Amino acid sequence: MTTHPTRTALRLLFDFVGAIEVFNLSSIDTLNPVSPQAAAITRLFLGVLVILAVIFVLVSGLVVYAIVRYRERPGSSMPRQLAGSRKLEFLWTAVPIGLLATVFVFTAKTMRAANPKKGTRPADLLVVGHQWWWEVKYLKSGVITANEIHLPVGKAVLIQLEAADVIHDFWVPQLGRKIDAIPGHTNYLWLRADRPGVYSGICAEFCGTEHAWMRFEVVVQSPEEFTAWEQAQLKIPQPPSEPEALAGMKLFNELTCVNCHRLAGTRANQTAGPDLTHLAQRRMLAGGAAVNNPQTLAEWLKDPDRIKPGSNMPNFHLSDAQVRALVAYLETTK
Numbered sequence: 001m002t003t004h005p006t007r008t009a010l011r012l013l014f015d016f017v018g019a020i021e022v023f024n025l026s027s028i029d030t031l032n033p034v035s036p037q038a039a040a041i042t043r044l045f046l047g048v049l050v051i052l053a054v055i056f057v058l059v060s061g062l063v064v065y066a067i068v069r070y071r072e073r074p075g076s077s078m079p080r081q082l083a084g085s086r087k088l089e090f091l092w093t094a095v096p097i098g099l100l101a102t103v104f105v106f107t108a109k110t111m112r113a114a115n116p117k118k119g120t121r122p123a124d125l126l127v128v129g130h131q132w133w134w135e136v137k138y139l140k141s142g143v144i145t146a147n148e149i150h151l152p153v154g155k156a157v158l159i160q161l162e163a164a165d166v167i168h169d170f171w172v173p174q175l176g177r178k179i180d181a182i183p184g185h186t187n188y189l190w191l192r193a194d195r196p197g198v199y200s201g202i203c204a205e206f207c208g209t210e211h212a213w214m215r216f217e218v219v220v221q222s223p224e225e226f227t228a229w230e231q232a233q234l235k236i237p238q239p240p241s242e243p244e245a246l247a248g249m250k251l252f253n254e255l256t257c258v259n260c261h262r263l264a265g266t267r268a269n270q271t272a273g274p275d276l277t278h279l280a281q282r283r284m285l286a287g288g289a290a291v292n293n294p295q296t297l298a299e300w301l302k303d304p305d306r307i308k309p310g311s312n313m314p315n316f317h318l319s320d321a322q323v324r325a326l327v328a329y330l331e332t333t334k
């Protein structure tokens with residue numbers, strides 16, 4: 001895609017704002033599309049922006065001209081007055097109608113391009129919005145993960161979108177349109193990325209206290225890398241042999257973690273919280289509120305509110321030793 005000067009200027013501004021907001025994570029970028037759907041939306045935005053800019057320059061130019069040209073000067077008289085002009089009336093009715101019609105046609109075309117029909121094909125991926133994280137399930141392979149969607153490059157994937165509690169909204173600006181996740185109603189969305197990379201996604205519908213930390217990432221990989229990832233996700237972790245991790249596994253089973261989470265190979269099989277099977281492989285924690293590493297994981301278990309105030313993960317008031325054991329365990333299930 002060639003870089004447009006408007007696009008570059010706007011991207012600099014957006015990146016600046018984005019950098020303040022999402023330190024450490026890939027930025028929200030609406031002007032750098034990597035799918036045909038997102039490209040159509042960007043084109044519409046830039047097209048309308050150009051029309052608006054021309055109108056703005058024209059109108060403010062005429063206002064400035066009138067102010068300067070017809071200002072009161074010593075000895076000046078009233079300029080010629082126009083009372084009623086069919087020609088002008090016609091012009092300023094026809095021009096806006098023409099512009100609106102143009103924008104309408106552009107918009108209708110964009111809607112078609114940005115929202116391809118679902119057809120009769122079964123969905124590839126189930127994505128469920130929860131307060132405040134995303135459950136992700138690959139319907140063919142059975143892989144379950146959270147807040148991170150892996151896709152093979154260039155392949156269109158059909159997402160079935162649902163919500164577990166309130167309305168959320170699934171949005172990956174570089175890959176396409178926004179679409180609501182509604183309790184009791186299923187929506188469908190095609191997702192495709194034409195360039196490998198990591199693309200940020202957010203919840204775009206206010207859904208409660210931690211709405212702002214309901215981010216996710218789309219990791220686009222070569223077909224081989226994607227298959228390798230999928231195979232690795234399907235591996236069921238073996239119980240650890242190392243004593244600290246073993247103690248962690250015991251705690252995990254005793255502290256009711258199993259009532260909310262899923263961890264393949266254990267009796268934990270719930271979806272009130274994110275799947276933890278291969279948590280250590282994921283890039284971020286708690287919907288992007290922290291980068292995922294053993295240290296932030298320990299902070300999270302010690303006091304979830306310090307990372308994400310108001311989240312639905314309880315504070316178990318664990319001792320440091322308990323936290324270390326749980327972290328050791330969750331790191332071995334990689």
Ligand SMILES: [Cu+2]
Binds near residue numbers: 167203206
């Ligand atoms: Cu949400």
